[in-house]
Amino acid sequence: MTLTSATPDHVAALAACLPDGTVGPVPESYRTEPRARWEGASAALLKPRTTDEVARIVRFAAEHRIGLVPYAGGTGLVGGQIAPGPATLLVSVERMTAPAEVDPLDNTATVGAGTILSDIHAMTEVQDRLFPLSLASQGSARIGGLLATNAGGVAVLRYGNARDLCLGVEAVLPDGSILHGLKRLRKDNTGYDLRNLLIGSEGSLGIITAAVLRLFPRPRETGTAMVVTESPDTALRLLAHMRDALGEALSAFELIHGQGLAFLDEVLPDTPQPFSPRPEWAVLIEAGAGAGAELTARLEASLVEAFEAGLIADAVIAQNKAQAQAFWAVRETIPEANRLIGSVASHDISVPVSAIPEFIARGGPALRSIDPRFRINCFGHLGDGNLHYNVFPPQGGRRKDHESQRAEVSGTVHALAAELGGSISAEHGIGRLKVADLERFGDPAKLAAMRAVKSALDPLGIMNPGAVLRA
Numbered sequence: 001m002t003l004t005s006a007t008p009d010h011v012a013a014l015a016a017c018l019p020d021g022t023v024g025p026v027p028e029s030y031r032t033e034p035r036a037r038w039e040g041a042s043a044a045l046l047k048p049r050t051t052d053e054v055a056r057i058v059r060f061a062a063e064h065r066i067g068l069v070p071y072a073g074g075t076g077l078v079g080g081q082i083a084p085g086p087a088t089l090l091v092s093v094e095r096m097t098a099p100a101e102v103d104p105l106d107n108t109a110t111v112g113a114g115t116i117l118s119d120i121h122a123m124t125e126v127q128d129r130l131f132p133l134s135l136a137s138q139g140s141a142r143i144g145g146l147l148a149t150n151a152g153g154v155a156v157l158r159y160g161n162a163r164d165l166c167l168g169v170e171a172v173l174p175d176g177s178i179l180h181g182l183k184r185l186r187k188d189n190t191g192y193d194l195r196n197l198l199i200g201s202e203g204s205l206g207i208i209t210a211a212v213l214r215l216f217p218r219p220r221e222t223g224t225a226m227v228v229t230e231s232p233d234t235a236l237r238l239l240a241h242m243r244d245a246l247g248e249a250l251s252a253f254e255l256i257h258g259q260g261l262a263f264l265d266e267v268l269p270d271t272p273q274p275f276s277p278r279p280e281w282a283v284l285i286e287a288g289a290g291a292g293a294e295l296t297a298r299l300e301a302s303l304v305e306a307f308e309a310g311l312i313a314d315a316v317i318a319q320n321k322a323q324a325q326a327f328w329a330v331r332e333t334i335p336e337a338n339r340l341i342g343s344v345a346s347h348d349i350s351v352p353v354s355a356i357p358e359f360i361a362r363g364g365p366a367l368r369s370i371d372p373r374f375r376i377n378c379f380g381h382l383g384d385g386n387l388h389y390n391v392f393p394p395q396g397g398r399r400k401d402h403e404s405q406r407a408e409v410s411g412t413v414h415a416l417a418a419e420l421g422g423s424i425s426a427e428h429g430i431g432r433l434k435v436a437d438l439e440r441f442g443d444p445a446k447l448a449a450m451r452a453v454k455s456a457l458d459p460l461g462i463m464n465p466g467a468v469l470r471a
């Protein structure tokens with residue numbers, strides 16, 4: 001189905017049927033994205049405040065066959081929130097921030113799609129509850145975008161990803177109808193699960209306008225440690241050991257490669273690092289539990305056992321909150337260091353947890369056969385089998401000098417992930433970046449079913465054209 005390019009007349013007509021200030025030009029900051037790979041060119045930026053206004057926008061777009069690109073915090077890393085052509089309208093949910101309704105008995109928070117993740121943390125903390133979704137972009141990412149990408153982050157090991165943390169969504173579907181799904185139900189077996197279809201659909205099936213989130217008791221005790229380990233294999237065995245020792249309390253297990261620590265020294269040298277000399281492999285471990293769990297003592301005892309078993313060579317246990325935050329700052333600053341250096345190609349693959357050492361052992365040589373000078377920063381959520389596997393130019397080099405190698409690099413990484421039974425996207429989604437890779441590595445039956453769902457719900461193809469599936 002051919003879409004119509006949004007014209008100044010369309011923009012004026014929309015402005016006339018929406019409250020003042022809802023429709024405007026697209027500011028520069030909405031045209032760029034964190035990795036500076038795409039430049040947005042939508043015809044106008046729409047900032048609705050209510051679900052009804054979103055529905056009016058979608059109905060107008062459907063009537064005139066104009067593409068809509070949903071936008072939340074703009075932190076997406078695969079270009080899903082950026083439309084390169086001028087034909088579309090950008091719909092930001094940033095004003096949909098009605099105060100959260102926190103229900104401590106249901107353990108739920110009902111929030112508008114524009115609510116920033118760190119604000120959700122603050123709102124729920126006041127009620128002595130935890131919303132465990134946690135990632136480095138939490139000061140900007142909004143819940144609409146986090147659900148649309150089924151975001152993961154550092155606490156998936158214990159609490160699951162965004163999908164596992166959401167009980168209900170309200171959304172405007174591509175025909176302008178409103179899906180009233182703000183249910184606080186743990187159980188609801190009434191047919192197809194549209195909530196789970198919308199979560200992870202990256203704006204290609206509708207615009208999420210509000211959500212009901214699952215809350216948890218706040219851990220009364222937290223233990224945080226950074227350890228040095230010899231290799232991905234010892235890290236994997238350490239994970240099994242810590243799980244046995246700490247059980248459900250283990251909430252994060254983040255693998256860090258020395259290349260990431262070297263990048264911090266190179267571009268963000270003020271970031272304090274716990275180990276000197278820099279280790280080749282480190283792991284950030286966190287556990288949380290209720291009062292009386294004596295977590296720090298248990299963490300210490302299990303690390304002593306790990307040391308005796310040869311799984312770690314050194315360890316520091318945070319003695320207070322500030323030290324724990326300093327350890328986390330190392331992990332959370334690595335993406336910024338990566339950004340400043342500029343990758344040739346970035347990947348967020350997953351493989352079965354047990355296959356991580358093989359992936360790392362084979363990935364380096366395969367990439368260095370393309371260019372022996374590549375620097376690889378491999379880090380991430382080992383406990384989830386998910387690695388951020390990013391390839392960089394040699395020191396002093398520029399990513400634009402390696403543009404011609406990018407497709408081969410990503411093809412090599414994704415082919416290895418696929419061979420090991422993995423996924424080409426564990427967290428960031430498909431967006432516009434990985435459409436061709438999804439076609440290459442995706443299961444044909446799944447792709448056919450996805451196209452059928454898309455054309456059933458969005459027969460005109462107005463929702464985020466070109467994202468996830470080819471327009």
Ligand SMILES: Cc1cc2nc3c(=O)[nH]c(=O)nc-3n(C[C@H](O)[C@H](O)[C@H](O)COP(=O)(O)OP(=O)(O)OC[C@H]3O[C@@H](n4cnc5c(N)ncnc54)[C@H](O)[C@@H]3O)c2cc1C
Pocket residue numbers: 034069070071072073074075076077079080081093113134135136137140141142143144145146147148149150151152153154202203204206207208209335336427428431464467
């Ligand atoms: C420093 C940094 C660290 C990151 N770390 C992680 C990490 O650990 N784990 C992880 O999973 N991701 C991570 N990300 C990626 C990013 O933060 C997530 O993908 C996040 O979920 C995007 O949220 P957003 O509000 O910025 O959405 P946006 O970037 O605005 O949009 C993302 C996608 O969702 C669609 N969308 C936005 N709002 C809606 C809506 N209301 N309804 C329907 N579709 C919508 C957009 O069209 C787009 O396709 C990181 C990003 C950065 C910059």
